[in-house]
Amino acid sequence: MNPMPVLTLLGVSTLLPCVPALICQRGRIQTVRNESELPLEWGTGEKACEVGEGCQDVVMLLHNGPLINLVIIKGCIKAEDQEPRVTWLSTGPGLSVVSYTHVCRHGDLCNNASSTRILEDLSTPTVPGSLRCPLCLSNNDCENAPEQVCPVGSIYCYNGVLRLRGEGIRTNLKVQGCMAQPGCNLLNGTTAVGTLDMSENCGLQLGPQALDCNSASLDIVKDVSDLHLSWTTGWKTCEADEGCYETVMLIQNGQEIHMALTKGCTSSVNREAQLTRHRTGPGISIVSYVHVCRNGDFCNDLSSTETLWIPPPDTAPSLLLLLPVPGTLRCPHCLSTRDCENAPEQVCPEGTHCYNGVLRLRGGAIATNLRVQGCTSQPGCGLLNGTKTIGPIGVREDCGPQSGAQALECRSGWAEGLRKVSSLPLDWTTAWETCKIGEGCQETALLIQNGPLVNLVLIKGCTAEEDHKPQITRHRLSPSLSIVSYSHVCRHWDFCNDLSSTHPLWLPPPPVEGLGNVSCPFCLSKDGCPQNGPKQVCPVDSSHCYSGVLSLRGGGFISDLKVQGCTSQSQSQSDCNLLNGIQTIGPIKLHESCGFHLAAESLKCQHGTLEAVQHISKLPLQWTAEQKTCNVGEGCQDTLVIIENGEHVNLVLTKGCTAAEDHKAKVTEHRTGPGLAVISYTRVCREKDLCNDLSTTVPLWAPPPVTAPGNTRCPLCFTAQACENAPEQFCPAGSTHCYSGVLSLRGGEIISKLKVQGCMSQPGCNLLNGTQKIGPVDVSEDCSPRSNSLTCHRGTMLKIGNGFAEKAVEWTPLSSQVCEPDEICQETLLLIDVGQKSALLGSKGCSSLGAQNDVGVSIFSRPPGMVVASYTRFCSSNLCNAASSTSVLLSNLPRPEVLPPGSVKCPVCVQLFRSCFQTSDFVTCPRGATHCYRGDIALRGGGLSSTLSIQGCMASPVKSLLGNSKTIGILSAKESSENERGDEDDEKPLLDGASASSPASMLGLLVLLSSLCAGICPLH
Structure with a gap:
């Protein structure tokens, strides 16, 4: 498969470089002709190459009885010069294959092969033997191919497909004929002739199975x-x-x-x-x-x-009558x-x-x-x-006048892939997303080249950052290690972040002027570099060996790239500076560490949870996760459960560290339908960092077969809410019973109750066929009536804006849910106002067991500094957590008074999911505010899992904004101020701030419509 769909409009020219460069003959031909037409001649066009590129000729001719297949590729190439070479891949008698390759730089149009005369005379024995074989050479099919008498020496009938892939060449050539040897080896193991890639398949399964x-x-x-x-x-x-x-x-x-x-x-x-x-x-x-x-x-x-x-119609006289008046x-x-x-x-x-x-x-x-x-x-x-x-x-x-003017739509997605330098330029397509009002579109690309390999990182999406023109930065440019980045933020039109190729930012590294005396290990890999791996002789200007790890974080992207190679400056533990001090590129934060032993004692694992109900048309789904450093000895686990009900599926995902023993990826079909179906995927690994790398539903879910409807009708429901008045559906043939139950999932940071009504092939409360545990998740089902359980409003709110301490904001729940026995309803609201910005976090839902009826307002900080306050309510009647706006909190706060400015200046900022570092504005604090506060508050519970970064003015030099408070209503709170803060980065979940089954739970889930290249994951 060619991973880079590239589309070229003929006749559209590109700007030529303003420095000397070769002009080469250019052309692509693939054709089946009669042998009697030999020798064949051809003409070609011309192309201006990039600086440093040479001209190439590739000719391959396959001879099969009276037929030949000819392939010609001419154009520019980065490969080294090569003298003209004729190679016989197969010499007959019978089928024979010969090729011609040439790469030159000695003058314009030096790739001047123009006839099959450049190939040696084909050996075509005419003495017939006794073997008869079908004869076919076709781009289409070989059904009912005529038989031929094979020449003497042919002892085997060949039947295969040659897949030819090159620059503008893509052919599945069906071949049947006579061979001098048995087996599927017409090409004698050859996989490439110049830039023409080749593969060979033989037998009954030649290709009808996959187009x-x-x-x-x-x-x-x-x-x-x-x-x-x-x-x-x-x-x-x-x-x-x-x-x-x-x-x-x-x-x-x-x-x-x-x-x-x-x-x-x-x-x-x-x-x-x-x-x-x-x-x-x-x-x-x-x-x-x-x-x-x-x-x-x-x-x-x-x-x-x-x-x-x-x-x-034009203005020609004969067409004037056709022109509209x-x-x-x-x-x-x-x-x-x-x-x-x-x-x-x-x-x-x-x-x-x-x-x-x-x-x-x-x-x-x-x-x-x-x-x-x-x-x-x-x-x-x-x-x-x-x-x-x-x-x-x-x-x-x-x-109408407001068509698309309210919010931008941007190209969205991320990708990473390791490629050969010779494969550049690369092209890609991406998904898209609708931004929030005021947000712009961003795109960031990073190319790290090490010898013949290059690693591409691409991130696109919405951003609150200010516009800036496309910026290309060449952080390092050498024949050995080179780094170049591209960043752009725009708001001028939808999808303005439209970079679709590496072409504008990639320049080939300068040519090697000679080899020096230093040899270094060579590696560019996400998986790690082998001990005592291969070494390369460095260019003459490279005097030291580099060995390090580049860590990239941001924009939903996580990567640790191992690098070993040649540099022109010394690298050591105290001088590890491949990036020349760069710490951020667009949304990506970069960190560099030298010496692979630094992270050898404990694994890093992908970490996070996700639960979402989706229509089957949205599958396959893809996602990205945060990461976490495990305890020594722990491994990484992946668990995915998919429950199918009619046209919807419920996906439950958990990733993280585990003490369980390693086991290979295992797919289990707990129930196969017709009707309701349940399938799971589990894996535990320790072979490398981030080995729990399942990122798509593809390995375990395929669309169900279409089945005829039966005679049974059942209610259909699939939700964490109540299932009152669920619509009925006709069940598929084979489903003879109606199922109604609640699936409970607990473990691996998953807490979920799913109400299920649908069709089953057998009676009873046994949807899971007795399964009680899937990976770290305990599962159970309950089909008894739930008359003693409360129904509560359910939903989360996360807002960043202005003036939330003065003006009430609507607080509407997304849905409702049926609680566990003895649970009651809760609603929790937290306000943080630093002056120029405000944040609101809200949660409605069921409480933990044992909560008591209560309502209250707490004020943690008040003017002349920041305002930090909360409202909480626990109640025990249906849908009692019904506050519809933040006025329930604001009405209990003291009315703010306007104070004159004081003498202290502080940075002010409140951010969700990211740090205030380098994004704060300095303001003059009101009189009475004598100190500056800087800290983080991590909040967990009630469907929220978020970290707030806060900076602002304070009336006293306290280090703790919340005092001794560890809980705020349903939320647990962990505060770390500037002098107390530890490293909490590893604790961020997969879906910050997302309610478990609300549409918001899909934040961070990147659904790619097209793959960028092999190993690269349709830019979300």
């Missing part, structure tokens, strides 16, 4: 004069039974046209190529093309707009993925109306908010005539 499909996405606005457009794509190997799809959408508005293109794998049923003209004008016109196929590899082979776009209406004209301010006006055709809207396109790696202003044949917001989906692309239309 290869063209794969790409493109979203672009062009001038009509640029059409027709043509493109090439990357490729992807699909899952078994998946097909290939392709979808193209063209929107023409005047002399501009927008094209959205997506190709790849799909589980959708086959669909003949269908062209739909959603709107034909006059004015704006829209056409789409949708195709799903399984009739062969790369069957989604549309490569041009020519078959689906008809140019508008201009009217008197004038409308703004715009077609842009950015903005339409000050759009020019145009005269519309007669009988048309003005249109102003935003088309939101989502799916198939397409994420676009297309602003459209122009003329249409009918009024209103119906440009697409009610169409909601086009292939995998969901379409939504918004009209």
Whole structure:
């Protein structure tokens, strides 16, 4: 599989470098021809290369009886020079394969091979033998291939598929013919000829089980004069039974046209190529093309707009009668993925109306908010005539002055991957997210090159940071170790964080001027570097060996990269400075330590919990986790439970440290359906840091097979709330009983009660088939009536803003829940106001066992310093925790008075989930405030798990803001001030501040729509 879907529009040129560089012949050819046409000749185009690149020639010819397959690759390459070389991979008799490779830099267009005459004469014995074999050489299929008499010396019939992958070449070549030796070894073990990668599969399972499909996405606005457009794509190997799809959408508005293109794998049923003209004008016109196929590899082979776009009539005399008659209406004209301010006006055709809207396109790696202003044949917001989906692309239309103006949408995701330098530039696509009002879009890329390897780190998403233009920083540039970063924050339009390639920031390292006398271990790895590993001779300007760990944290990303290599300066425990003092790049915090023994005594494990109910269409899901340093001897554990009920699944995940013994990854099907199904994944490991690296549901969950409905009807419910008046559903055939129960999960920092109603294949209260423990999680089920249990409002609130100490804020619960027997309802509210900023944290739900009815307000700090106060209530009637605003706290606070400024200046800040360091504003404190406070408060309980970073003015030099208080209502509180603070970073959970089953519980869960490259995880 090519992990980098790259799409190139033919005819679009790039800026040439302003320094001398080679010009090379450029071309890609793959063709099956008759032997009688030899010798074949070809012509090519030209390409200006990057500085330091050479020119390459790759020619491979496969001979099979009267047929030949020819592959030609010409272009620029970073590889070292190589004299022309002819290599026989297989010499016959029968099938034979020969190749020609050449890399040169001695002059422009030096890769000048132009004929098969460069290959030696093919040996083609004509004396027939006694063996007969099918004969086929085809890019399609070999069914009913004719037989041939094999030449003398051929003793074996070959039947295989050659997968050829190169720059612009992707072919699954079906081959049947005569061979001089048995086995699946036509290529004699060769896996690459120059930049052409090759693999070989033989036997009955040659490829029908998994198709290869063209794969790409493109979203672009062009001038009509640029059409027709043509493109090439990357490729992807699909899952078994998946097909290939392709979808193209063209929107023409005047002399501009927008094209959205997506190709790849799909589980959708086959669909003949269908062209739909959603709107034909006059004015704006829209056409789409949708195709799903399984009739062969790369069957989604549309490569041009020519078959689906008809140019508008021009002014030629023969077409004048087709031109629309201009009217008197004038409308703004715009077609842009950015903005339409000050759009020019145009005269519309007669009988048309003005249109102003935003088309939101989502799916198939397409994420676009297309602003459209122009003329249409009918009024209103119906440009697409009610169409909601086009292939995998969901379409939504918004009209009016506030279309998309309230909050930005940004490209979102993170990725990390180790690649060869020769594979650069890399391209990627990402997911997207809707930001909070006022937030901007950020993107950060970091490239660490060590010899022939490079590690890419990419983070995109929403941010509260101020805008700054794209900034490229070359932290270190040498032939051995190089580091370059890119950062950008923007708010000018949706998806403005649109860097999609390493091309703008990557320069090849300077050429090696010679080798020195120093040899160093070489390693660039996330898994660790071997003792007594391979060494390399360093360049002449490198005089020391580097050995260290680069730790990267931030933006939902965690990585420890082991580095060994050559540097030009000494590195030691006291001088470990590969990054030249850089500590932050965008949202990433960097730390450097030298000497691998520093972290050898205890493991670091991925750490966190997650529970969420999702529709099955959202699966597979992916996630990232925080990390934790374990006690000596502890291992890392992964536990995932998926419960399927109709069209929804409940996912329960816990990661962390454990004293349990190691065991390999284990998938257990506790119940397989039809109807309700339960499956789990458990693993305990100690082989390396962060080895509990399960990050997706893929290893244990696949969409259930479609089953016919039966005659049984059951209520359907899947929630932590009450199941009153649950809707009924028809059960699948084979489900003959209705289940109604509560699943309790306790352990591994999971506390959950899930109300379940659905279909079962057997009676009784035994959904789990007797299972009582899954990893560290104790599980039980209760199907008895719960008449003695309270129902309470449930939800969490986390807000950062201004003026929360003066003006009441709405406090509306998200849902309700049925409590355990003897539990009562609670609501807890904490206010922190430092002047310029305020924070509110709230929790509603069931209390812990043994709580007593109570209500109260506590004031921990008051003016002239910060205001820190809480409201708590415990009550024992249904839905009694019903406070609807923060006025229940504010009405009990003393009215603030305006005090004159004093002489003390302090930093003021309150932040959730991150430190106030370097983000604080200094203010003059009110008179009477004589000291500055700086500290963190970690809060746990009631569905909240958050750390507040606080700075502000204080009236007394206390170190503890909360005094001796360790609890605030349902919350446990742990405070660490500037002089007391320990290292709490390892205690952050996977989903800070998320209610266990609310939509907020998906914070930190990154769902990638497309993989960036192998080992890289569709940028969330």
